[in-house]
Structure formats: structure tokens, C-alpha cells
Amino acid sequence: MKILVGVKRVVDFNVRIQVKADGSGVTTDGVKMSMNPFDEIAVEEALRIKEAGNAEEVIVVTIGPKAAQEQLRTALAMGADRAIHVETDDEIQPLTAARILQALAEKEAPKLVLLGKQAIDDDNNQTAQMLGALSHWPQATFASEVEIEGDKATVIREVDAGLETLSVDLPAVISADLRLNEPRYVKLPDIMKAKRKPLETVTVEELGVEHVAAVKVLKTAAPAKREAGIIVESVDELVAALKEKGLI
Amino acid sequence: MSKVLVIAEHDGTNLNGSTARAVSCASDLGLDAIDVVVLASDGSSVAEQAAKLTGVTKVLLVQNPANEHAVAAFLAPQIESLAADYSHVLAPSTTFGKDLMPRVAAHLGRPQISDIMRVESAMVFDRPVYAGNAIVTVEAPEGLVVGTVRTASYKAVSNDGAASVETRSVDVNLPSHTRFVELQSGGGDRPDLQAASKVVSGGRGVGSEENFKVIYSLADKLGAGVGASRAAVDAGFIPNDHQVGQTGKIIAPDLYMAFGISGAIQHLAGIKDAGTIVAVNKDADAPIFEVADFGLVADLFEVAEELEKAL
Ligand SMILES: Cc1cc2nc3c(=O)[nH]c(=O)nc-3n(C[C@H](O)[C@H](O)[C@H](O)COP(=O)(O)OP(=O)(O)OC[C@H]3O[C@@H](n4cnc5c(N)ncnc54)[C@H](O)[C@@H]3O)c2cc1C
Numbered sequence: 253m254k255i256l257v258g259v260k261r262v263v264d265f266n267v268r269i270q271v272k273a274d275g276s277g278v279t280t281d282g283v284k285m286s287m288n289p290f291d292e293i294a295v296e297e298a299l300r301i302k303e304a305g306n307a308e309e310v311i312v313v314t315i316g317p318k319a320a321q322e323q324l325r326t327a328l329a330m331g332a333d334r335a336i337h338v339e340t341d342d343e344i345q346p347l348t349a350a351r352i353l354q355a356l357a358e359k360e361a362p363k364l365v366l367l368g369k370q371a372i373d374d375d376n377n378q379t380a381q382m383l384g385a386l387s388h389w390p391q392a393t394f395a396s397e398v399e400i401e402g403d404k405a406t407v408i409r410e411v412d413a414g415l416e417t418l419s420v421d422l423p424a425v426i427s428a429d430l431r432l433n434e435p436r437y438v439k440l441p442d443i444m445k446a447k448r449k450p451l452e453t454v455t456v457e458e459l460g461v462e463h464v465a466a467v468k469v470l471k472t473a474a475p476a477k478r479e480a481g482i483i484v485e486s487v488d489e490l491v492a493a494l495k496e497k498g499l500i
Numbered sequence: 501m502s503k504v505l506v507i508a509e510h511d512g513t514n515l516n517g518s519t520a521r522a523v524s525c526a527s528d529l530g531l532d533a534i535d536v537v538v539l540a541s542d543g544s545s546v547a548e549q550a551a552k553l554t555g556v557t558k559v560l561l562v563q564n565p566a567n568e569h570a571v572a573a574f575l576a577p578q579i580e581s582l583a584a585d586y587s588h589v590l591a592p593s594t595t596f597g598k599d600l601m602p603r604v605a606a607h608l609g610r611p612q613i614s615d616i617m618r619v620e621s622a623m624v625f626d627r628p629v630y631a632g633n634a635i636v637t638v639e640a641p642e643g644l645v646v647g648t649v650r651t652a653s654y655k656a657v658s659n660d661g662a663a664s665v666e667t668r669s670v671d672v673n674l675p676s677h678t679r680f681v682e683l684q685s686g687g688g689d690r691p692d693l694q695a696a697s698k699v700v701s702g703g704r705g706v707g708s709e710e711n712f713k714v715i716y717s718l719a720d721k722l723g724a725g726v727g728a729s730r731a732a733v734d735a736g737f738i739p740n741d742h743q744v745g746q747t748g749k750i751i752a753p754d755l756y757m758a759f760g761i762s763g764a765i766q767h768l769a770g771i772k773d774a775g776t777i778v779a780v781n782k783d784a785d786a787p788i789f790e791v792a793d794f795g796l797v798a799d800l801f802e803v804a805e806e807l808e809k810a811l
Contacts (some may be wrong), residue, residue, distance in 0.1 A: 431734060481777075
């Protein structure tokens with residue numbers, strides 16, 4: 253079977269976000285960009301499924317500007333077999349992203365689509381579920397363990413109440429949570445090898461996907477700042493302070 | 501007439517507290533009616549609890565054996581068939597709502613507004629991005645609005661309502677491609693993290709599962725819920741349902757006490773709305789002190805022990 257994995261280029265998780273003074277967004281010029289950490293986990297999981305003999309091919313796809321090919325190359329260096337770049341300079345929202353992935357899934361006929369549970373830029377946590385709905389496929393979100401057996405997947409999901417296990421028929425869409433695995437480090441020879449792996453470019457139009465009514469961002473603001481408080485010198489002082497506030 | 505439908509979160513017996521917070525957000529929309537739908541296999545007691553929520557006009561009870569567990573692939577088509585009567589459909593942004601609502605939205609061909617933290621008008625909302633390090637004001641396109649509510653931004657509505665409960669039968673074909681297997685619950689008798697007014701949290705600094713007893717013991721003395729950083733969960737000190745942060749639970753207790761947590765932005769994203777933050781860390785330069793109301797630079801084990809005695 254084939255596995256399709258979505259990866260997104262985002263501001264690196266270590267970057268301290270700066271909101272632009274004019275409210276038009278956050279500063280991305282000269283800021284370190286990386287693969288969304290959840291997507292890296294999705295790529296790793298796909299590779300492990302393949303290495304366990306449960307898949308033949310891992311295809312990575314990104315939707316974004318030319319520069320997003322960097323993230324595809326990273327995924328290829330990790331071990332993905334080939335890459336698809338859906339090139340666009342437009343801001344793509346989850347419903348459109350899901351439609352694009354649906355179009356690719358119809359073309360490539362994967363048995364499994366693996367996505368990160370959320371992108372750490374817009375924090376939407378929507379695309380996998382939307383793809384599930386559009387394709388009428390089962391979904392297993394926030395996965396911390398995936399087991400493939402024939403035409404089924406058993407997935408342990410991280411939910412507020414604990415760990416939930418679902419069994420789903422394939423094809424299915426699974427979204428990766430942080431504890432699913434620890435992604436491998438890419439080695440230099442792999443980066444060289446990745447340069448020779450196939451990377452195909454398509455446009456949103458070529459896939460026949462139209463833009464849908466989108467949510468409009470009116471402005472971007474910095475969050476209310478918490479003022480740093482005081483350093484107390486002893487437990488007694490702490491207890492007195494909390495008592496005064498009526499907290500204990 | 502415009503109405504909002506709020507999807508109730510529950511475990512079959514109890515209405516989850518997140519529902520009352522989502523109703524609070526729904527009240528801010530200023531619409532003509534707020535309905536709550538309880539999708540359950542046997543949900544009359546949950547429906548009664550929902551009917552008491554202040555501001556609710558009507559509770560719809562949709563009973564189906566397939567609704568015994570909250571499986572998004574089963575719930576979404578049922579909600580989709582109810583949505584035609586509404587201008588807004590909301591659910592709490594808990595793992596329940598996060599899993600379910602995008603599936604509902606996509607079925608209906610609508611985008612979703614995730615994690616609504618403030619209602620500016622019926623079509624304009626504030627929501628956090630970049631782990632809460634920026635807040636965007638967004639406008640939903642004309643038509644049905646589908647959204648999830650960042651529960652930490654809202655206080656639960658009170659319980660002095662008396663809405664009517666109406667049983668609805670929803671006739672849709674449900675898929676057979678998904679099977680619920682089991683739920684392993686960390687459980688215990690401690691207060692629910694998302695509802696607790698006090699939370700004591702431990703990080704990597706706690707060092708082991710064994711050492712976490714110190715955190716539990718202090719929490720019990722305070723009647724507090726127990727939280728943790730991702731590092732503590734990853735290391736196996738404590739189960740995943742205790743994780744606080746961008747990808748864990750977003751909480752708003754009156755008192756949050758962090759022991760041996762450095763204060764990474766992803767962790768802070770979960771406690772921005774806490775009333776008072778106390779940080780105990782032996783590293784005076786730990787970023788947690790930048791947001792703490794009261795910081796104590798000391799060994800967490802000594803402080804926890806001393807504190808427990810002093811209470
Ligand atoms: C995409 C993504 C999502 C994430 N989501 C989350 C999330 O939801 N929640 C979350 O928490 N993290 C999250 N993280 C991880 C986050 O970046 C940090 O790695 C994590 O929060 C660190 O946990 P910690 O503070 O316990 O550990 P550390 O950063 O290692 O800090 C341990 C602290 O303990 C102190 N300490 C050690 N011993 C003692 C002692 N005896 N007494 C007092 N102090 C002591 C040390 O000084 C140190 O400050 C996420 C990361 C990524 C990339």
C-alpha cells in the first residue's frame with residue numbers, strides 16, 4: 253500500500269514570535285522555518301510502517317510557496333520515496349488544504365493518509381478531520397500508537413480522559429500526536445541522496461480544486477502580557493502571600 | 501430568527517463542564533435562542549443537566565446506540581442533519597470538540613473557527629495562534645458558522661435554567677468503518693484538571709514516577725488537580741491526560757503551582773488564563789519566573805514538603 257503524508261512549512265517552534273506593529277501579521281522575514289513538528293512525526297510513522305513491511309511507498313506532499321520544497325527535501329532525506337509540491341503563494345486554509353489532499357488521494361489511491369494533528373502556526377487542528385469527512389473515510393486523530401493489520405488500523409488516541417483505542421478500516425486518515433514516535437535524525441549522505449529523489453510540482457488549479465469561502469483575518473495583535481510578579485525568599489513568605497489572596 | 505446549536509460533551513452519565521463554558525460563549529453571540537444537543541445512547545440524565553444551564557432555550561436529545569461513545573464519524577452526520585436550523589454550531593475545544601467539529605464543518609462545506617476566545621460580533625471572533633503568542637481577529641464568511649470554544653476563556657454559566665427537553669430522531673446512515681475498542685482512563689478521584697480551581701503541576705525536575713508522589717500529596721492537601729509538562733509525560737512520570745500546554749490541556753485555575761517546570765512557550769500556552777501562578781524552580785533564570793506571580797528559587801522537594809506541613 254501507499255501512504256500519503258502531509259507536511260507544512262512553519263516558523264520553527266523555538267522562534268519567539270513577534271507581532272508586527274501595524275497588526276498585519278507576525279514577522280516571518282529572516283525567521284527560521286522548519287517542518288511542522290507534528291508532520292515530522294507523521295513522516296516518521298509512515299517510514300516505520302513501511303520498514304515493518306506494511307507499506308511499499310511513502311509519498312510526502314506540501315502545499316505552499318517554492319521555499320516549502322526545503323521541507324519536502326527534509327522528508328525525502330528522512331526516507332520518503334517521492335514528493336509532491338502543490339505550489340501556491342496564497343494562504344491556504346484547512347478546508348482548501350483538505351480538498352487538495354482529497355484530490356491527491358483520489359489520484360494516488362493511498363491506503364493511509366498521515367497528517368500532523370495541528371500546525372503550530374495557525375494551531376487550527378482541522379485538516380485531517382476535514383479530509384476524513386470529504387473522503388468519507390474513517391479518522392483517528394491525536395494518535396499515540398498505530399498498528400496496521402491487513403485492511404485495518406488500530407489506533408490509540410490521546411484524549412482528555414486518557415487513551416482511547418479505535419479500530420478503523422483502511423483507507424483512513426490518521427493525525428499524529430507528539431508521543432507517537434521520535435523522528436530520526438537526518439544524516440548527511442541521506443540529504444545528498446534526497447536530492448535525486450523525484451519531486452513533482454502541480455498547481456491547485458491543475459488538481460481541479462477551487463478556493464472555498466475563507467475566514468478573513470482582520471488583524472493580528474500581541475496577547476495581553478502577564479506581568480512578572482515577585483520572588484519570595486521562603487515558604488513562609490509564599491504561604492502568607494497566598495493566604496492574603498485567599499487562595500489557601 | 502438566528503439560533504446557535506451547542507454540542508454537549510458528556511460521558512453518558514455526566515455533562516462535561518466544558519459544555520457550560522461553550523454555552524457562555526454562545527450567549528455572547530446575542531442570538532434569538534441557544535439550543536444544546538445531547539447525542540447519547542441513553543442520555544436523559546445528561547439532557548436534564550443540560551436543561552439547567554442558564555441561557556439554554558431547548559435541549560435536543562438524540563438517542564442512538566451508536567452514540568454510546570463519542571466517535572466523530574458517527575456523530576458528525578447526525579449534527580450535519582440538525583445544522584440546517586441554525587446560524588451557528590459550537591462545541592468546546594476539548595479533544596472531543598477538536599476531533600468532531602472539523603468533520604461537521606467539512607461535511608457542510610464550511611470553514612471552522614477554532615478556539616474562539618472572544619466574540620466581537622456574531623461573525624467576528626478572536627482566537628489564539630502560534631501557541632497563544634499572537635491573537636487574530638477573524639471574520640467568518642457569510643452563512644453557517646462552525647466553531648470550537650476555548651473553554652479557558654469562558655466561565656461556566658450557572659445552573660438556574662429550566663429548558664425543555666425534546667427527543668429528536670435523526671435518520672441518517674452511519675458508517676461501519678470505525679469501531680470503538682476501549683477507553684483507558686487515568687481517572688482517579690482528584691479534581692478534573694479542566695475544572696479544578698487549583699492545580700499543582702510537576703515537570704521534568706520532579707525526576708521520576710516515584711517522586712511524583714510529592715506532587716500528588718501536596719495536591720491532595722490543597723484539594724487540587726494534578727498537571728504536568730510534556731517532558732514529565734514523555735518520561736513516563738505521569739499519564740498523558742495530565743499534560744498542560746499548547747498540545748495538552750488549556751486551563752484557567754485560580755491557583756497554578758509549577759514545580760520543576762522551566763516554562764517553555766508551549767507549556768505557558770496552557771496557563772495564560774490562570775489567576776495566580778506560583779513557580780518553584782532551582783534555576784533563577786528559568787523563563788517560568790517571567791510569568792509567575794510568586795517565584796521561589798529553591799529545591800522543589802524541600803518546598804513541597806515544607807508547604808504541605810504549613811497548610
Ligand atoms: C510542537 C510542540 C508542542 C509542545 N507542547 C507542549 C505542551 O503542550 N506542554 C508542555 O509542557 N510542553 C510542550 N512542549 C515541550 C516544551 O517545549 C518543553 O520541552 C517542555 O515543556 C519542558 O518541560 P519541563 O519544563 O518539565 O522540562 P525542562 O525544560 O527540562 O525543565 C525542567 C526544570 O526543572 C528544574 N528543576 C530540576 N530539578 C529541580 C529541583 N530539584 N527543584 C526545582 N527545580 C528543578 C530545572 O531547573 C528546569 O527549569 C511542546 C513542544 C513542541 C515542539
